[in-house]
Amino acid sequence: MSEQNERTSLWGGRFAGGPAEALARLSVSVQFDWRLAPYDIAASRAHARVLAGAGLLNPDELGQMLAALDDLEAACASGAFRPTVEDEDVHTALERGLLERLGALGGKLRAGRSRxxxxxxxxxxxxxxxxxxxxxxxxxxxxxxxxxxxxxxxxxxxxxxxxxxxxxxxxxxxxxxxxxxxxxxxxxxxxxxxxxxxxxxxxxxxxxxxxxxxxxxxxxxxxxxxxxxxxxxxxxxxxxxxxxxxxxxxxxxxxxxxxxxxxxxxxxxxxxxxxxxxxxxxxxxxxxxxxxxxxxxxxxxxxxxxxxxxxxxxxxxxxxxxxxxxxxxxxxxxxxxxxxxxxxxxxxxxxxxxxxxxxxxxxxxAPVGYSLATEVADWLVRRDVPFRDAHEITGKLVALCAARECELDEVTDDDLKSVSEHLDPSVREVLSVRSALAARTTPGSTGPGPVADxxxxxxxxxxxxxxxxxxxxxxx
The missing domain is CATH 1.20.200.10 (Fumarase/aspartase (Central domain))
Known part of the structure; x- marks a missing residue:
């Protein structure tokens, strides 16, 4: 294990040798977790302050620690400090950067926390x-x-x-x-x-x-x-x-x-x-x-x-x-x-x-495909026809139009009467897209008023x- 690896590794004291290359390559995550660096540095500042509050860093050490973290953050942002192939993860890389700035004092920051x-x-x-x-x-x-x-x-x-x-x-x-x-x-x-x-x-x-x-x-x-x-x-x-x-x-x-x-x-x-x-x-x-x-x-x-x-x-x-x-x-x-x-x-x-x-x-x-058929059924309901029957009557009217390849508003008065005695020419008042939209006034519906709301x-x-x-x- 190189001197740099010894200095910056966050583990390994109980191991006689370094990790195999295959393990090191599998274990490394710094290539993607480096984006956490600004957050790790922010957390390090907070941790340094609580270490000082616990009496584990004196005021001078805290000042040096915070200044070094500020400098390290600026170096990371500018690209002057970057992780190397020997850094296992973002935490290892940043500790290396801190040790380069503070020497042994940088190692005190590790107290009381873990990766x-x-x-x-x-x-x-x-x-x-x-x-x-x-x-x-x-x-x-x-x-x-x-x-x-x-x-x-x-x-x-x-x-x-x-x-x-x-x-x-x-x-x-x-x-x-x-x-x-x-x-x-x-x-x-x-x-x-x-x-x-x-x-x-x-x-x-x-x-x-x-x-x-x-x-x-x-x-x-x-x-x-x-x-x-x-x-x-x-x-x-x-x-x-x-x-x-x-x-x-x-x-x-x-x-x-x-x-x-x-x-x-x-x-x-x-x-x-x-x-x-x-x-x-x-x-x-x-x-x-x-x-x-x-x-x-x-x-x-x-x-x-x-x-x-x-x-x-x-x-x-x-x-x-x-x-x-x-x-x-x-x-x-x-x-x-x-x-x-x-x-x-x-x-x-x-x-x-x-x-x-x-x-x-x-x-x-908008009106293509007999899309106004529901308007006819609703018109029948308003005339006291049960919706079950209204649905059936309207379905027959659609079938007639499909057979003749015409739209709902193109049928004759006699055609309406032949489908049902409940249908009369006044049904045409609902056979327009504008009237269908204007009729939708309840909250959340498709009428212009509710849509504006x-x-x-x-x-x-x-x-x-x-x-x-x-x-x-x-x-x-």
Whole structure:
């Protein structure tokens, strides 16, 4: 083992020799956990202060320690200090940097803590910080949908079930339907943050510390609400990772569903939406193509978000308490989820905000496929016909129209009478898309009035989320 390895290794005193190359290569994690460095340094500052409070660092030593940590942080940020191939993980690399600055004094910082509580703390800090970044990008996408919805509060569109024309809706209503799951995702992120806001530092390897530390002071300095209630759980818990990955996986599902609709809307068969050239791609062989690649990638990347959740749940399911090295596998899926959403969400927001909605095509498609049939049934109900019978009568009217290849408003008065004595020419008053939309006045429905209310409520909620997303919970 080299002198540098001896100096910076965080373990090995009871071993006669260094690890085999195969073990070292398998064990190393610094290539991906280096992004935790700013959080590890912040936690080191807090730990240094509680060591001083416990009388384990004198004021001069504390001053030197904090100055060295500040210098190390600046060097990490500038790239002047980087991990090497000999550093096992971020903690080893940073201790090496501290020892280079302080000599033996740097080794005092290790008292009362373990990599087990360090990494659990660092990862919580990282995810709490980046959850707000994800939230900010979600707000941007929701804003784009809300802005488009405002332009189309009363634009008729063919609402669908089973990808079949069902009933007319407004396109604003449809767009706002994609905002609601994003608002729930934002709720889930904040709810997750409430549970993630406990601090493991001070739990040591699993049993706490015999040194007179102050976990509550550390928790407060690092932006947590409280120290962990149980030291074994603190180092063995990765619920916060799994739950974060569930939220990101569900975000991925919501983005995938939006992407699927954009793919349909922009197809030649639909032709309801045209994407801005800046947010579409072409074909290397077919010059006419304009592809909704962002929407397709939203569908595709949902798979890796769901896969990250499955990987972590599978890794955790059989682990005994407290810490096990299997938990090294928690970070890459979490980092990948953050990176994926930070990449995908701005692209989706740009695509939505710049797309052109073909109002003429939407309006023309709204009544197609006998989508006003429910209006006929409801008209019969208002005339005291039981809905069971009204449904049957309307079905027969649709069958007649299908046989004659005509729309509902094209049948004659005699045709109406032949279907049922309850049908008369006054039914035509409900056989327009505008009247169908205007009749939807209940809260949450697709009429222009309720859609305007939904729009205002969504915009108001997003204003509140903007404030949460820019909160700073991790000290800098």
């Amino acid at each position: 087990n509580d360090q990494v659990a703390t660092d990862l919580r800090m990282y995810l709490r910080d980046h959850a707000r970044g994800v939230a900010a990008r979600l707000v941007e996408l929701a804003d784009a949908l809300v802005e488009q919805a405002e332009r189309h509060i009363d634009t008729p569109a063919p609402g669908m079930t089973h990808v079949q024309h069902a009933q007319p809706v407004t396109f604003g209503h449809w767009l706002l339907a994609h905002v609601q799951p994003l608002l729930r995702d934002l709720d889930r992120l904040r709810d997750w943050d409430e549970r993630a806001a406990t601090c493991p530092l001070g739990s040591g390897a699993l049993a706490g510390s015999s040194l007179p530390l102050d976990p509550a002071a550390v928790a407060k300095e690092l932006g947590f609400k409280a120290p962990a209630a149980n030291s074994m759980d603190a180092v063995g818990d990765r619920d916060f990772v799994a739950e974060f990955l569930f939220v990101t996986a569900l975000i991925g599902v919501h983005l995938s569903r939006l992407g699927e609709e954009v793919v349909l809307w922009t197809s030649q068969e639909f032709g309801w939406v045209e994407l801005d050239d800046a947010f579409a791609t072409g074909s290397s062989i077919m010059p006419q193509k304009k592809n909704a690649d962002i929407a397709e990638l939203a569908r595709g990347k949902s798979g890796r978000l769901v896969g990250g959740l499955v990987a972590v749940l599978t890794m955790l399911k059989g682990l005994p308490l407290a810490y096990d090295r299997d938990m090294q596998e928690d970070k890459e899926p979490a980092f990948d989820a953050v990176d994926t959403l930070q990449l995908l969400l701005p692209a989706l927001a740009g695509m939505i905000s710049t797309m052109t909605v073909r109002v003429d095509r939407l309006a023309a498609a 939904q729009h205002a409520a969504a915009a108001d909620k997003l204003d509140g989320w903007r404030e949460w997303a820019i909160e700073k919970v991790v000290p800098r």
